[in-house]
Amino acid sequence: MPITLKSAKQIALLREAGQLVRATFDLLRDHVRPGVTTAELDAIAEEFIRSHGAEPVYKGYVPAGRRGPSKIPPFPGTICASINDVICHGIPSKKERLRQGDVIGVDIGLRLNGWIGDACETYPVGDVDDATHHLIEVTKQCLTLGIEQARAGNTLRKIGAVIQQHAESNGFSVVREYTGHGLGRNLHEEPSVLHYDDPRNTQKIMVGMVFTIEPMVNAGKASTRLEADGWTVRTSDGQRSVQFEHTLAITEEGPIILTA
Template structure:
């Protein structure tokens, strides 16, 4: 069941979005060679709580961290660890969210650690472009397939693989609500998009095959071929005036 939000509820979600966006940005600013993913996680949790929020991920389904930290060929759901030390040339996806007044904000970004290879740099650029294309398609009258098609078109035109098994989702008082939002699809198919729907759009794009493998810890997902992966995500409200990004901060906004 898709739970549509009123304009007042969408406005209330902005604070959870702001906190989530600030934490993601400030965690990103700490990324450099020698930092552990556990250090990033501890900083994120402290900042979420300082801003009046609750970490949305910590304890969710038993997940132990306040962020997911996924390095190089790791696609999503990497558990922060003191054993994972970032190195020059890595890329790292940080996925985090905050609950404020019962509303959830969810966002992700993939960062370069030091100087990365041309392949990784292009992967980051294309995956971000695919995110903006998907967000731009989140308009009343379009359908879910239009979002997936927009993401897929950008990623596959660059020769990259779009992950199938893991998708975006509705979001509100629960982190995962209906509908699922695939990053692939055909135009003019699927659920019609209507004002009041709030979605987490999150392309996961691999440099090689779209195929994945689940790791033994039950959380971490990696690329099947060992090539790098990138993950970008924003929470967006569909309104009469078009898409409105909720995981953003004043002074750090980029229009769709």
């Protein structure tokens, strides 16, 4: 599938969707505390999104290539709720309560007026230990460094290279299997955005591109393990993982963060 470049008007509509994602995060932040279930967070997010005339795009989602009677069921939640060693795609649950010292990655995708907003934020639950705090801060820095490389004329490789270098220089590792992606009217479009250095990744960044950068940084090994539910992805060694994600649009002046 070719890369679809977006016009200034389309980018403005994508920013409206991105800002509703941001408002949903701002709302959820006050509810992330010990004792709350991930299903409760999911219900709060869904009610807020629908009350603003948008629809959750994760709910009922099945990735291309995973459809059919023998494949996994559609994703059941409005948000992905990924606690501690869950890297991504954690399913909200009435049984899963947040505990003091946890970290939870919340990924939100929605469609507003036909256009997608998508981002991820990791919240500490109360006070976290120093090692977890450092992992959170380094992952935020990885995202910032990646965004700084997202300029017309650069290759996508530069984004992945700077993320990998910063994570590994701090003793962490970067997940390989799950990447950033283009978006627009669809949740997943070209290009794929790797979070590690790959010399084959020679795609030039162009004005009008809209894509996510969403590094998943593990405290231990980069390897992953997919649960039997077909969605939940954990670290293979049980150590913690943290993710932050923004959607950005490439302009002549540089990247605009649509979900900031």
